[in-house]
Amino acid sequence: MNDAAVEKGKNTRLFFHLKKWLEKAVLDYNMIEAGDRVLIGVSGGADSFALLDLLDSRMIFVPKFEFIAVNIDMGFDPEYRACRALEQYFQDHRYPYVIEKTDIGPLSHSDFNRKNPCFLCSRLRRKRIFEIADEKGCNKIAFAHHRDDIIETLLINLFYGREISTMMPNQSIFGGKLHIIRPLAYLREELVKKYARERQFPAVKNECPTSENSRRSYIKKLLNDLEKDNPDIRHNIYTALSHVKSDYLMSKPKK
Ligand code: SF4
Structure with a gap:
């Protein structure tokens, strides 16, 4: 990590608030253990920058770990402007990084896949990130999904996937070889x-x-509308995720 340089400017109330809750989530779900190598997904969105920045902070309770930032460029911009801005940012902060240029974006929007580009896009991007984690000897992959993403994913899976599920804070994959x-x-x-x-x-x-037209943005707008009448709606959905009454769900009828 890059303590002295990066701690500069990290002294606001908001920073301490976010770091406190990030540390709590990390500890509650045992996300990071001593000696972990964490590949941090940085898409270039605000959330991913915040994740990288907060993880590169002096932690009180989280054990020491190493990290590498990774960006998968989706290939939408032939001039790779986002890539260049990210590369500059990583270099300025002396972060170890991998930037991978791909054609996943255009491929996911090609004629044979017009119906649901997000499905193929997420799948291909995730596959490449898993490969990079393996190449770089990382045992954890950190994504910048926050509380609202978890709530929205529950509704996306319910509305479109016919299942009750969402993103987990700490998910073991490949038989425990890797954790998201x-x-x-x-x-x-x-x-x-x-x-x-x-x-x-x-x-x-x-x-x-x-x-702007994805299922996620539709759900986000829907929740914003519902929130006008029920300001607690997001909080209630999030809390419900830890309050599942499985006895009150339907089991599949026996054939
Ligand atoms: S909105 Fe969908 S298609 Fe576009 S980058 Fe995100 S996952 Fe991929």
């Missing part, structure tokens, strides 16, 4: 975005043509 961790799991999107503005992370525009 979500250190922002307790943090509200609004505060993460506010922190990104406070820290003035370089804005990297999302060039994906689907980003």
Whole structure:
């Protein structure tokens, strides 16, 4: 880690609030153990910058670990402007990093896959991240999904996937060889975005043509509308995730 340089400017109330809850989530779900090598997914969005920045902070209770930042460029911009901005940021902070240029974006939007580009896109991107984790000897992959993403994913899976599930804060895959961790799991999107503005992370525009019309943006708008009548709706859904009454769910009828 890069203590002295990066701690500079990290002394606001918001920083301490977010770091406290990030540490709590990490400890509650045993996300990071001593000696871990964590591949941190940095898409260039505000949330991913916040994740990288917060993880590169002096932690009180989280054991020492190493990390590498990874960006998968989706190939939407032939001039790779986002890539260049990210590379500069990683170098300025002396972060170890991997930037991978791909054609996943255009491929996911090609004629044979018009119906649901996000499905193929996420699958291909995730596959490549798993491969990079393996190449770099990382046993954990940290994604910048926050509390609002977890709530929205529950509804996406319910509305479109016919199942009750969401993103887990610490998910074991490949028989425990790799873990996906979500250190922002307790943090509200609004505060993460506010922190990104406070820290003035370089804005990297999302060039994906689907980003404004995805299922996620539909669910986000829906929740915003419902919140006008029920301000607690997000909090209630999030709390319900730890309050599952399985006896009151339907089992499949026996044939
Ligand atoms: S919104 Fe665009 S970049 Fe994001 S998963 Fe969907 S297709 Fe991929």
